[in-house]
Amino acid sequence: MIEGGVWKLGRDIDTDLIIAGRYCNISDPAELAKYVLEDLDPNFVKTFKPGDVIVADNNFGCGSSREVAPLTLKAAGVAAVVAPTFARIFYRNCINIGLPIFEILDVAKDFEKGQRISIDPGTGKVTNITTGVTFQAAPFPAFMQKIMDAGGLVAYAGEQLGGT
Amino acid sequence: MAMTMTEKILAAHAGLSEVHPGQIINAKVDLVLANELSAIVAIEEFSKIKGAKNVFDPHKIVIIPDHFTPNKDIQSAKVAKKVREFALEHNTLYYEVGRMGIEHVLLPEQGLVRPGQLVIGGDSHTCTYGALGMVATGVGSTDIAVAWALGEVWLKVPPTIRIEFKGKKKPWVSGKDMILYMIGRLGVDGAIYSAIEFCGEGIAELSIAERLTMANMVIEAGAKNGVFAVDAKTEAYVKAATNQPYTVYTSDPDAEYAQTIVYDMDDIEPQVAFPHLPSNTKPISQVGDVTINQVVIGSCTNGRIEDLRIAAGLLKGKKIHPRVRCIIIPGTQKVYLDAMKEGLLETFIQAECVVSTPTCGPCVGGHMGILADGERCVSTTNRNFVGRMGHVTSEIYLASPAVAAATALRGKLADPGQL
Numbered sequence: 035m036i037e038g039g040v041w042k043l044g045r046d047i048d049t050d051l052i053i054a055g056r057y058c059n060i061s062d063p064a065e066l067a068k069y070v071l072e073d074l075d076p077n078f079v080k081t082f083k084p085g086d087v088i089v090a091d092n093n094f095g096c097g098s099s100r101e102v103a104p105l106t107l108k109a110a111g112v113a114a115v116v117a118p119t120f121a122r123i124f125y126r127n128c129i130n131i132g133l134p135i136f137e138i139l140d141v142a143k144d145f146e147k148g149q150r151i152s153i154d155p156g157t158g159k160v161t162n163i164t165t166g167v168t169f170q171a172a173p174f175p176a177f178m179q180k181i182m183d184a185g186g187l188v189a190y191a192g193e194q195l196g197g198t
Numbered sequence: 199m200a201m202t203m204t205e206k207i208l209a210a211h212a213g214l215s216e217v218h219p220g221q222i223i224n225a226k227v228d229l230v231l232a233n234e235l236s237a238i239v240a241i242e243e244f245s246k247i248k249g250a251k252n253v254f255d256p257h258k259i260v261i262i263p264d265h266f267t268p269n270k271d272i273q274s275a276k277v278a279k280k281v282r283e284f285a286l287e288h289n290t291l292y293y294e295v296g297r298m299g300i301e302h303v304l305l306p307e308q309g310l311v312r313p314g315q316l317v318i319g320g321d322s323h324t325c326t327y328g329a330l331g332m333v334a335t336g337v338g339s340t341d342i343a344v345a346w347a348l349g350e351v352w353l354k355v356p357p358t359i360r361i362e363f364k365g366k367k368k369p370w371v372s373g374k375d376m377i378l379y380m381i382g383r384l385g386v387d388g389a390i391y392s393a394i395e396f397c398g399e400g401i402a403e404l405s406i407a408e409r410l411t412m413a414n415m416v417i418e419a420g421a422k423n424g425v426f427a428v429d430a431k432t433e434a435y436v437k438a439a440t441n442q443p444y445t446v447y448t449s450d451p452d453a454e455y456a457q458t459i460v461y462d463m464d465d466i467e468p469q470v471a472f473p474h475l476p477s478n479t480k481p482i483s484q485v486g487d488v489t490i491n492q493v494v495i496g497s498c499t500n501g502r503i504e505d506l507r508i509a510a511g512l513l514k515g516k517k518i519h520p521r522v523r524c525i526i527i528p529g530t531q532k533v534y535l536d537a538m539k540e541g542l543l544e545t546f547i548q549a550e551c552v553v554s555t556p557t558c559g560p561c562v563g564g565h566m567g568i569l570a571d572g573e574r575c576v577s578t579t580n581r582n583f584v585g586r587m588g589h590v591t592s593e594i595y596l597a598s599p600a601v602a603a604a605t606a607l608r609g610k611l612a613d614p615g616q617l
């Protein structure tokens with residue numbers, strides 16, 4: 035069960051905003067986490083609490099393929115991202131690295147910053163604890179669920195190669 | 199079952215007789231591209247895959263350090279060093295500084311991407327190669343690591359949106375203006391998860407360079423890939439680049455499209471995308487008075503010789519505006535050399551532009567032209583997100599090489615037809 039404070043972001047949050055290109059020659063996620071969402075809100079990193087959840091509007095993670103974007107969010111302690119739609123490369127990167135994401139149509143308008151949210155990753159049930167309203171996330175296709183169950187794509191590929 | 203080009207190419211690489219949108223497939227890849235930024239993360243992931251010692255096929259893996267090279271600082275040099283060592287150890291295709299160019303200009307030029315292929319790259323603009331009648335799409339570093347090991351990638355078959363450009367180009371309109379126009383109408387997520395198939399008279403008349411520019415920016419509408427039918431121009435381009443074989447796929451006449459959209463070329467004039475989204479477009483006649491500090495002509499979108507020819511044509515015998523810095527970046531060493539032989543470099547230098555070695559440089563906010571607070575740049579690149587090219591309060595206006603060159607002369611957004 036995921037439970038935390040809500041961070042509300044708008045639509046089309048691009049990967050340059052999540053982690054700016056000027057930091058992309060850094061590969062240590064903990065170091066990158068110091069600059070997460072810096073160009074959107076320089077105070078984000080100071081006030082965000084590990085375990086909090088981002089609720090955003092359409093097309094979260096658009097732009098570059100940089101996998102450091104979800105890696106940075108994960109390293110900063112973002113427990114999950116909930117949005118109506120995700121940009122496709124960001125979406126697959128999250129599946130592959132194990133950052134929990136949940137697609138829920140029309141979710142953005144029902145959440146405000148500072149509310150509390152709970153998510154059951156098993157069932158995809160999302161609750162706005164503050165208002166009591168519940169939502170159902172779209173289920174993952176079976177193949178993606180298999181990757182996540184294996185612990186990410188790297189572990190899944192290891193199984194394919196018969197590695198132990 | 200009738201299928202689109204994208205569906206046929208995906209089916210062939212998944213070993214299936216047919217596929218349908220929404221289906222998840224495991225497909226064999228013909229080429230796996232990485233730049234130094236995606237490779238550095240992929241190398242780490244590759245080392246974690248149990249049982250993976252060697253890459254699946256070193257001839258199908260290409261690594262190109264182009265983003266922060268020639269290295270801009272110690273940190274970038276360390277990244278490039280690790281990536282170089284991996285490439286050498288596994289004997290992959292690798293283009294060192296001096297041979298490298300911006301990846302999406304280099305691969306078509308080198309004949310490494312060809313009709314009918316399935317190519318993935320650790321870079322969102324991998325979609326560029328769809329211009330040559332293939333399926334090419336960007337993925338993340340973990341996908342790259344796994345494709346290095348297995349030679350396969352999991353993909354969801356996208357629905358296809360068919361976009362027809364009816365009629366012929368007006369003067370000074372280029373492929374860049376057509377794709378900006380399209381993104382302005384579709385929005386940055388208008389084609390999310392989808393393939394875009396381009397067709398119509400407006401597309402047939404385009405050069406391969408312009409088709410590469412258009413395919414390059416389909417990701418800016420959220421698309422997975424963009425695809426163009428193979429015609430005589432495609433075949434001539436590919437045959438000049440390589441003698442390797444290729445396969446031509448065509449969409450069935452009764453294939454199913456998620457949507458068909460028709461744009462009339464008569465409605466399209468040169469376009470400018472205002473800050474801070476590529477969809478924030480205006481026709482050049484309506485841009486108003488926007489003074490500019492810097493102009494960048496280059497990148498995987500518009501760093502080809504055809505682009506430099508257009509810019510040089512406008513700049514020849516003139517000086518750029520005294521308050522403007524104009525940075526020209528040929529996409530590859532070959533483009534650089536051709537520009538030299540054709541006298542374009544001299545034109546640029548006489549016009550008081552600066553000419554850089556091939557690099558992504560300012561496009562990714564790395565180096566070679568970073569913007570200070572409040573500065574404005576007209577750029578032939580593909581993204582004008584907040585802070586993309588420097589300070590968070592700087593502004594990027596996306597345009598064609600012609601509009602960029604006209605703007606460099608005038609010091610403010612300018613219509614090349616009105617010089």
Ligand code: SF4
Nearest residue numbers: 300497498558561562
């Ligand atoms: S030129 Fe810009 S968009 Fe193209 S690959 Fe380089 S950084 Fe990416």
